[in-house]
Amino acid sequence: MRSRLLAALVSVLLAVSACGAPPPAPGKIKLGFSAWPGWMPWQVAKERGFFKINGVDVDLRYFDSYTDSLTALSTGAIDANSQTLNDTIASASSGGRQKIVLVNDTSTGNDQIIARDGITRVADLKGKKVAVEPGTVDHYLLLLALNRAKLHQGDVQLVSTLTDSAAAAFAAGHVDAVGAFAPHTSIALSRPGSGPVTSSADFPTSIPDLLVARADLARSRPDLVQRLVNTWFETLAWIERNPDEAIEIMARGAGVATVAYRAYQPGTTFLTKQENQSFFGTKSLQQRAGQVADFMVDAGLIPARPSLDGLFDDQFVNAL
Structure with missing residues (x-):
């Protein structure tokens, strides 16, 4: 199966180089997010058509209750979700089979x-x-x-x-x-x-915000997850070039005035491609997860430290 997936990815790359755009991918990803400034770029991706440009069919689902999005991923109601490291560890402690595929940002005041x-x-x-x-x-x-x-x-x-x-x-x-x-x-x-x-x-770096996918999706359809990760960074690049229009979209999605949304900007620090690769590659994310898990056990948030083996999947940020 793995060799077939690799062959499929090679075919995709050949097609991209031949025609300049990725071919459409069958299947749909149900992606959850909430009103956190670090995740509102997904709304920009939807409104500006970046999902379609990257050949991935995304059913973007906004959750008024962040907790409901966690439940939706753990029960399979959605395929991927925007959530924090500590909440992902809590899901792992309950038997959730998930993969961290991207670090969107770190919370720096919000x-x-x-x-x-x-x-x-x-x-x-x-x-x-x-x-x-x-x-x-x-x-x-x-x-x-x-x-x-x-x-x-x-x-x-x-x-x-x-x-x-x-x-x-x-x-x-x-x-x-x-x-x-x-x-x-x-x-x-x-x-x-x-x-x-x-x-x-x-508490710098204590609250990383993540894109987390169902483990079976990352295993069976890595091409779709890759397109989702690609979309994220293309969206961030567009936001950097068009900050005023982007803030209008994100403020509208969050239900606040643009002036209020601008005030949130220092409190969320987006990670670049290179920072993502370093975060995964140097094991910084894994080390942070271990520290968070130990703290959560001591604080009584989870009964025992879960196994973190297989939780981190760096193939998608490394393929950028």
């Missing part, structure tokens, strides 16, 4: 713990009500911050709710602090006097 007026540091959260979606990226950020402040989860009153509801509850004054990612941070910060007490900028 994940935040936001507190009310009078709370200016993480240590001040002791005994306070903190709304967060359990088990997801900003719960992880909260635990990282508490750990650095020599506090534990039990030192705060954790209010479990979905991220959008958590941001709204904080804005309405029902809790003292909230863990949220952009664009939900804009809702939280509408509360007068509020501000972030910590963010992902304080």
Whole structure:
């Protein structure tokens, strides 16, 4: 089977060199994403036709609830999803068979713990009500911050709710602090006097955002996954050349004003092709995953460290 796939890929390359464009590929990829700035380029790819240009038929599915996208991938309702490293490890601990095929970005400030007026540091959260979606990226950020402040989860009153509801509850004054990612941070910060007490900028490289595919798709149809990865980098190149038009598309997709979306830009750092290759090739991603897994076990987010063997698939970024 592998030799047939290699032969098929060679045929594709020959066809591309002969006619200047990839031939259409049979099959459709159901791709999930949520309102995180690092994943909104997928909306640009759809509206500008980059999926079609790369010969891949994509059913792009937007999830209001990020958690629902995780469930959709783990149950096979979608073929690939945009999700964080810690959430991918959580899926692996539950028996999920997935492959990390691309690092979209690292969070450099757009994940935040936001507190009310009078709370200016993480240590001040002791005994306070903190709304967060359990088990997801900003719960992880909260635990990282508490750990650095020599506090534990039990030192705060954790209010479990979905991220959008958590941001709204904080804005309405029902809790003292909230863990949220952009664009939900804009809702939280509408509360007068509020501000972030910590963010992902304080934990560099701790929150990589990924393209994760079902393991059986990466194995049986690597050509489709490759076209998806190619599309991502072509889209980023177009965004760099057309920043104003791109921001309009992404802001509209995220449901925020363009001025608000521009403010998110420093908080998300996109990785280049070369940085992706280095991230995989130097084992930096694998090492980070091991550290994240150990922390998640210690924090009680997962029962035991899962095997990470086979989770990382660098063939697609190396083929760019």
